[in-house]
Amino acid sequence: MAGLEHLLAALTPINLAFALFGVVAGTVIGAIPGLTATMSVAVLVPLTFAMPTSSALILMGAIYTGAIYGGAYSAILLNTPGTPSAIATTFDGYPLAKKGDGDYAITIACLASVIGGLVGALALMTLAPPLSQVALAFGSVEYFWLAIFGLSLIAALSEGSLLKGVAGGALGLLLSCIGVAEVAGDVRLTFGLQTLLSGIQIVAALIGLYCIPVLIDLVAQPGHHLQVDSGSRGFRLGEAVRYLWGDKINTIRSAVIGTVVGILPGAGGSIASLVSYSEARRTAKPGQAYGKGEPGGIIASESANNATVGGGFIPTLVLGIPGTPPDAVILGALLVQGVRTGPSLFTNQGEIVYTFIWGLILATILMLPTGLFIGRYAYRTIITLPKALLVPAIAFMTIIGSYAIRNNISDVIIMIVLGGLGWIIGRFGFTASPIVLGLILGPIAESGFVQAWTIGTATDDRFGMFFGRPISIAIIVFTLFTLLSPLVLARLQKIKEQAHAD
Amino acid sequence: MKTTRRSLVLTGAALAFVAGIGLTAQPAPAQAEYPEKPISYIIPFGPGGESDITARLQQPFFKEKFGQDLVISYKPGGGGAVGWATLNTLKGDGYTMMGVNLPHIVLQPQQKDVGYKTDDITMLYWFHYTPDAIVVTDDSPFKTLQDLIKHAKENPGKVIFSGSGKGTAPHLAQVRFDKLAGVKTTYVPFKGTGASVAALMGKQVSAAMAFTTVAANYEKTRLLAVAMEKRHPRFPDVPTFKELGMDIVSGAYRGIAVPKSTPEPVRQKLTAMIKAVNEDPAFRKKMEEGGFAVVDYAHGKSADDFLSSFAKSVTASAKEAGLLK
Numbered sequence: 001m002a003g004l005e006h007l008l009a010a011l012t013p014i015n016l017a018f019a020l021f022g023v024v025a026g027t028v029i030g031a032i033p034g035l036t037a038t039m040s041v042a043v044l045v046p047l048t049f050a051m052p053t054s055s056a057l058i059l060m061g062a063i064y065t066g067a068i069y070g071g072a073y074s075a076i077l078l079n080t081p082g083t084p085s086a087i088a089t090t091f092d093g094y095p096l097a098k099k100g101d102g103d104y105a106i107t108i109a110c111l112a113s114v115i116g117g118l119v120g121a122l123a124l125m126t127l128a129p130p131l132s133q134v135a136l137a138f139g140s141v142e143y144f145w146l147a148i149f150g151l152s153l154i155a156a157l158s159e160g161s162l163l164k165g166v167a168g169g170a171l172g173l174l175l176s177c178i179g180v181a182e183v184a185g186d187v188r189l190t191f192g193l194q195t196l197l198s199g200i201q202i203v204a205a206l207i208g209l210y211c212i213p214v215l216i217d218l219v220a221q222p223g224h225h226l227q228v229d230s231g232s233r234g235f236r237l238g239e240a241v242r243y244l245w246g247d248k249i250n251t252i253r254s255a256v257i258g259t260v261v262g263i264l265p266g267a268g269g270s271i272a273s274l275v276s277y278s279e280a281r282r283t284a285k286p287g288q289a290y291g292k293g294e295p296g297g298i299i300a301s302e303s304a305n306n307a308t309v310g311g312g313f314i315p316t317l318v319l320g321i322p323g324t325p326p327d328a329v330i331l332g333a334l335l336v337q338g339v340r341t342g343p344s345l346f347t348n349q350g351e352i353v354y355t356f357i358w359g360l361i362l363a364t365i366l367m368l369p370t371g372l373f374i375g376r377y378a379y380r381t382i383i384t385l386p387k388a389l390l391v392p393a394i395a396f397m398t399i400i401g402s403y404a405i406r407n408n409i410s411d412v413i414i415m416i417v418l419g420g421l422g423w424i425i426g427r428f429g430f431t432a433s434p435i436v437l438g439l440i441l442g443p444i445a446e447s448g449f450v451q452a453w454t455i456g457t458a459t460d461d462r463f464g465m466f467f468g469r470p471i472s473i474a475i476i477v478f479t480l481f482t483l484l485s486p487l488v489l490a491r492l493q494k495i496k497e498q499a500h501a502d
Numbered sequence: 503m504k505t506t507r508r509s510l511v512l513t514g515a516a517l518a519f520v521a522g523i524g525l526t527a528q529p530a531p532a533q534a535e536y537p538e539k540p541i542s543y544i545i546p547f548g549p550g551g552e553s554d555i556t557a558r559l560q561q562p563f564f565k566e567k568f569g570q571d572l573v574i575s576y577k578p579g580g581g582g583a584v585g586w587a588t589l590n591t592l593k594g595d596g597y598t599m600m601g602v603n604l605p606h607i608v609l610q611p612q613q614k615d616v617g618y619k620t621d622d623i624t625m626l627y628w629f630h631y632t633p634d635a636i637v638v639t640d641d642s643p644f645k646t647l648q649d650l651i652k653h654a655k656e657n658p659g660k661v662i663f664s665g666s667g668k669g670t671a672p673h674l675a676q677v678r679f680d681k682l683a684g685v686k687t688t689y690v691p692f693k694g695t696g697a698s699v700a701a702l703m704g705k706q707v708s709a710a711m712a713f714t715t716v717a718a719n720y721e722k723t724r725l726l727a728v729a730m731e732k733r734h735p736r737f738p739d740v741p742t743f744k745e746l747g748m749d750i751v752s753g754a755y756r757g758i759a760v761p762k763s764t765p766e767p768v769r770q771k772l773t774a775m776i777k778a779v780n781e782d783p784a785f786r787k788k789m790e791e792g793g794f795a796v797v798d799y800a801h802g803k804s805a806d807d808f809l810s811s812f813a814k815s816v817t818a819s820a821k822e823a824g825l826l827k
Contacts, residue, residue: 042549042576049562136704140690180580183691185668187614194587194617198579265700320720321700328550328696335719335792336558342721407577408584451690455706458662458688 006351010058010358018059019363020370026066027367027374031074031082033207034401037067038325045333053337054352058359060333064326065117065309065363068269069371072109072302077102077226077382078394080211084202085269085305087436088277090210091157092290092297099293100227102383106375107240108295109302110368112251115244116303117364119255120262120310124317125357129343131311132318134263140455141465143266144448145475147441150271152479154434155486156278165434168425172438173445175200182443183450195410202270204402204411205418205439209432211398212419218391225390228383235372240295247296250280251303258304262311266448268324269305270440276304278482310360317341317353536596536771540571543758544592544600546585548578551694552632552715553601556756559788560629563779580616581667582606587617594763596772599626604755605816608809609669612817612826620813626769627776628757628799628808630789632713634675634729634750635740636663639702640722642709647726647746650709654685661687664698664707669825671754672698672711674816675729677823679711682748699723713753718793729753735790753795755812757805773801 009015029040041060048056071086076093089109096105123131138146151169158165178189179199190196218225244251254276261272280300281290288294312323320341322328334341339352346353382390402415422432456465466472541564547553557574564572577585582603592598607623610616636647644650654661665672668691676689692698695712699720702710709726710716714734717725725740729750733742743750758776760769777800779785789796799808820826 038549045549045558046561046571046574049558135700139701139704139706180583182693183667185581185670185691192615197587197616198584265697315700319700319703321696321703322550325548325550328548329554330550332550332555332558335555338788338791340719340721344721406579406584407575408579410579410584447693451692451701454688454690455662458659 006354007358009054009351009355010362015055015058015355015359016362018055019062019359020366022059022062022064023066023363023367024370024374026063026068027070027073027371029063030067030070031374031378032070032397032401033074033080033082033211034203034398034404036083036203036325036405037064038329039404040064040067041326041329045329045336048333049336053334053339054355054359056333056337057330057352057356058363060326060330061309061313061356061360062363062366064330065306065360066367066370067326068305068309069110069113069117069302069367070374071305072113072298073106073375073378074211076105076109076298077379078211079214081206083269084206084440085273085308086301087206087270087433088273088301089298089305091277091301091433092292092294093301095291095293096295096298097226101293102226103376103379104236104240105295105298106379107235107237107372108243108298110371110375111240111244112254112299112302113306113371114364114368115251116255116258116306117309117367118361119252119303120259120307121357121361121364122310123259123307124310124313124360125354128314128318129346131259131263132315134260135265135315135319135321135323137471138264138266139469140448140451141469142448142471142475143264143444144452144466145472145479146264146267146271147445147448149475149479149482150274150437150441151445152483153274153278154437155483156281157274157433157437158431161429164428164430168430168432168434169438172435172440173442174438175205175435176439176442176446181446183447195413198406198408198410200414200418200439201402201405201411202436202439203405204415205436207398207402208415208418209422209435211394212416213423213426213432215391215394215398215419216423218387218394224383225387226383235376237372243295244299247299250283250296251299253279254300254303255307258307259311261304262308262323263314265315265321265323266444268312269308272304272308272311273301274437276300282482282485306364313360317345318343536768537568537570537775539597540573541596542598543572543574544585544598545574545576546578546582546601546603547576549576552713552754553603553756555792556630556789556794557601559785559792560776560779563782563785564775567778567782568775581610583610583616583618586610586623589618589759590622590762592761594761594765594768596760596764596768599758599760599772602757602759604628604631604757604809604812605669605671605674605820608813608816609820609825612820613669620809622762623759624762624764624769625805625809626758626760626773626801627780628755628797628805629776629780630794630796631753631755632671632715632793633734633753633795634671635712635714635717636679636726637699637702637710637712637716637723638708638726639705640724642724644709644726647741647743650726651683651685654683654687658686659688661685661709662707663687663689663709663711664692664701665689665711666695666698667691667693669820669823671752672713673825674819674823675750675752676711678750678752678819679743679748681822682743682750713793714795715793718791730795734793734795736793752816755797757799769801 071083074082075086075089079094257276316327456462
């Protein structure tokens with residue numbers, strides 16, 4: 001393996017301490033909706049000026065990977081993704097917790113995150129230069145089609161009514177248009193309100209749409225928040241390991257999807273986990289009830305989102321193009337330290353890069369014990385806290401969290417308004433996920449379309465631009481397959497039944 | 503075990519608290535040597551951008567010279583407008599300052615109601631700019647700017663520039679380049695300089711209208727021309743547009759402003775401190791290595807004159823580009 005000698009450099013007590021501290025702090029920060037991985041890395045930047053570059057990288061990488069995992073706690077226990085990457089974790093995590101298996105869900109999430117993180121980090125160590133080309137092969141038009149593919153997932157994610165899912169997605173797309181347009185810079189749909197000028201922040205929408213309805217229901221309904229079985233059952237580690245082993249194809253496939261999506265600078269953890277979730281659901285074995293508390297759904301989401309950490313570092317370190325928003329902060333810190341990223345970083349300054357990657361691997365492994373302990377603590381807190389304390393504590397967190405996104409009171413107002421809206425339309429069977437999906441994918445689709453259209457017009461080949469590039473064609477075919485395969489299968493089933501009847 | 507765990511959790515929580523709250527709550531200053539506590543430095547963009555990076559470069563020099571930290575926090579939104587619209591509502595005690603960018607603060611208020619006017623901003627210092635530059639990949643068929651201009655003349659509209667956003671420094675530079683070179687090129691806006699460079703490296707576009715910093719930060723890129731008065735010390739072989747007969751000296755300027763309520767003596771003191779950092783040879787060297795170009799337009803006539811002449815030329819360019827009516 002490349003750079004094995006650098007493992008020893010990563011194993012110094014100070015680096016280990018940084019890795020441990022980073023993972024613990026990251027996990028706690030990630031668990032609080034609104035406090036994101038990007039913010040926690042940014043807070044650390046000044047501290048890193050006074051330390052060796054590789055140690056600084058290890059600290060930032062550890063806090064980043066911890067934060068992505070921590071997002072699972074609130075997703076599972078409160079139905080509120082702590083980070084956008086954990087959206088898909090809510091689909092099965094919260095139903096599982098509702099059934100009284102919150103501890104099990106958290107252990108599953110921890111194991112899946114560690115495996116996903118390791119796969120991403122190993123890809124970074126062994127295949128970074130060739131894989132970075134993926135980032136460059138993905139042009140504007142590919143992002144456009146990727147976003148369209150993402151929107152097609154609404155079909156897979158819609159519980160019950162497809163029409164309501166599509167309506168929710170359309171609402172999300174509309175909401176994403178509010179504020180200063182992503183590429184063209186014009187102001188849209190603000191109705192003259194300063195509050196709307198900066199647009200609808202995804203994290204504010206997450207907190208509002210997911211958490212506020214849970215809060216209202218907590219107050220409105222008697223009984224415990226989560227059902228609790230009597231007695232402590234430990235970590236339920238053995239049970240979880242057995243489940244993961246049985247579902248190993250899903251675990252590894254999700255980690256690979258996460259790594260590849262992480263490499264794409266315009267995508268990120270939320271899209272990675274949604275794509276791998278829908279893949280897991282599409283290939284579900286008989287008896288797996290996705291969306292109703294199926295551990296496989298947690299595995300898909302958590303394995304994928306932690307794999308984006310290693311994946312995202314690939315274009316960051318090889319090309320100098322940040323794969324994810326926290327990568328942008330880390331890249332900035334490196335520039336201040338005078339480290340220039342690029343292909344030669346791996347050859348000329350191999351000791352920095354490989355020490356860092358080993359550090360990231362160590363931090364990911366440390367996430368196993370720390371994650372299990374903190375997870376148990378979080379679970380205990382949520383189930384033992386009386387509602388009279390739980391509700392105000394969560395309500396306080398939603399406000400602090402949405403304010404902290406950009407130090408802006410507008411985000412708090414938007415969060416509360418969307419929360420009320422989410423609760424009302426939830427009564428009519430609309431779910432939050434299609435809305436948030438539209439909100440995340442809208443800007444990607446829009447800017448990809450505008451750019452591809454402009455380039456296509458300049459080269460007099462708009463049709464070839466949209467339908468003539470191999471990666472685009474592959475995504476289009478995949479989208480059609482995702483959309484049409486349930487219909488075709490249902491049709492075939494019907495014909496078969498009819499044949500039987502005759 | 504339990505206590506260590508709890509203390510780690512507490513440390514994490516404390517960290518989170520700093521992240522969220524920044525330095526908004528500070529006690530009133532007593533009569534003592536200024537500055538006697540950390541100064542809050544608000545960047546109206548997200549972390550990781552060039553506004554953040556240059557502020558980070560100032561940070562250690564400020565601490566070394568004046569013994570106090572510059573504490574950087576972010577208030578992004580609306581291309582910086584959300585931050586600038588709130589600048590004058592902040593406390594003017596000399597412990598709050600904000601990063602300011604050009605052409606943003608000139609163009610935004612003319613385009614729409616963004617909650618502030620250019621004149622509302624009390625400038626202390628314009629400390630550097632990233633000069634506009636035409637960037638190509640190192641294997642590009644364009645060896646010189648003349649190659650690119652020749653190709654553009656023969657194929658109108660077919661030379662495609664990627665750039666960061668619309669109504670931005672690169673966009674205005676592209677408009678001016680087209681006019682002065684007598685060509686027609688296509689400009690494709692991307693979200694940020696990083697994305698526009700990715701499009702260049704992925705061969706989606708023929709060249710990037712970007713900044714000198716790009717060539718300093720990315721391997722496998724070349725500059726064809728820079729929009730400076732004189733050649734950039736880091737790139738002595740790259741000609742200026744002026745040498746090639748085109749009067750383009752432009753870029754994204756960055757400065758520091760304070761809330762209007764900040765008293766004049768405090769403004770003067772803070773200006774002198776920023777100036778001292780900017781004049782430090784080690785700081786200048788770091789900035790130049792990063793591809794930035796240091797300037798010194800200080801509070802008062804210097805900054806005022808600079809801003810008014812910049813505003814005049816950038817407004818004219820924006821009108822030509824159809825961005826302003």
